[in-house]
Amino acid sequence: MKKTIIASIIGIMAISASNAYAGHAKHKYRGDNFYDRAKVTHVEPLYQTVRVSVPHQQCYQQEVRTHRRHHDDKVAKTLIGGLIGGAIGHKHGNHKPGSTIAGALIGAAIGNEIGDNRRYRHERVSYEDVCETTYSFQEEQRLDGYNVTYRYKGEYFTTRMDQHPGKRIRVRVHVSPVVD
Secondary structure, eight states: OHHHHHHHHHHHHHHHHHHHHHHHTTSEEETTEEEEEEEEEEEEEEEEEEEEEEEEEEEEEEEEEEEEOOHHHHHHHHHHHHHHHHHHHHHHTTTOHHHHHHHHHHHHHHHHHHHHHTTTOEEEEEEEEEEEEEEEEEEEEEEEEEEEEEEETTEEEEEEESSOOOSEEEEEEEOOOOOO
């Protein structure tokens, strides 16, 4: 009978030990901590108001005027004026060399003056696109995280998370003795 009682006690202890071990087999131990899963009961998204700069581009056409200088026109007009003045001086000066030279100098001076007055005669007008960027500011709501309420072993806890947790959340359980 003693053997039966001892065998029964050993059997009960073995079953109790295996049940105790099986109860913690789903937990991962690390020192005084282990990890478990808790049911998520409420998730509240958290938003942050941010000020955002928005660029706007405004374009328009601007008139551009360019002037072409005619240096060769001035030289050509001086030469032509000198030739015409020389011919007139030669004809009206009775073919005297001094009158021909005087007429050429006077004609060259007049041609040069005409070239100076008409130096900016050719003006070109064109249009070019001009763009300016201005900025306006607007406020936006951006997702900043979640307040998560979960239940573990009948107790409710709340934490803040960066991502949505889903239906269950992994928790770390710390066990330590209480010394009175």
